[in-house]
Amino acid sequence: MQFLARLRSKYLKLMDGKYGLDTLGKDMFILWFIIGFVNNLLRNRIVTLVSLLLPLFAGLRMLSTSFYKRSSENRKYLKIKGDSSEFFKIQYKRIKEYKTHRYYKCKNCSSYIRVKRKKGEHYVDCPKCGKEFKVKIR
Numbered sequence: 180m181q182f183l184a185r186l187r188s189k190y191l192k193l194m195d196g197k198y199g200l201d202t203l204g205k206d207m208f209i210l211w212f213i214i215g216f217v218n219n220l221l222r223n224r225i226v227t228l229v230s231l232l233l234p235l236f237a238g239l240r241m242l243s244t245s246f247y248k249r250s251s252e253n254r255k256y257l258k259i260k261g262d263s264s265e266f267f268k269i270q271y272k273r274i275k276e277y278k279t280h281r282y283y284k285c286k287n288c289s290s291y292i293r294v295k296r297k298k299g300e301h302y303v304d305c306p307k308c309g310k311e312f313k314v315k316i317r
């Protein structure tokens with residue numbers, strides 16, 4: 180236990196004033212493990228070398244003292260990650276509710292609108308921006 184406590188205090192001293200681990204860093208490590216697992220089957224040397232850049236960058240980001248730059252990178256990453264997960268959720272719902280609903284993208288604010296599947300032309304109001312537009316359901 181003495182050893183672990185000493186190791187912990189050394190780690191805390193090292194990380195003092197450093198940026199540390201954020202979501203982007205964690206996901207870089209996770210991606211590195213996934214690539215490593217897949218590459219265990221493929222055994223490609225180039226993939227191995229390129230994938231080593233991930234923990235290297237993640238480690239350098241952790242030790243960085245430029246908090247503003249690192250957190251702005253993390254914010255950009257979180258936005259991209261959130262947008263793509265939203266897109267996949269909508270696609271999943273689109274397939275699941277194919278028989279009962281249709282999904283349309285608002286031309287004004289590009290948010291998704293769920294419309295009950297009823298044959299014919301309908302006027303729909305966007306719940307986000309309030310703009311009305313026509314949809315045709317066959």
Ligand SMILES: [Zn+2]
Pocket residue numbers: 285286287288289290305306307308309310
């Ligand atoms: Zn809208």
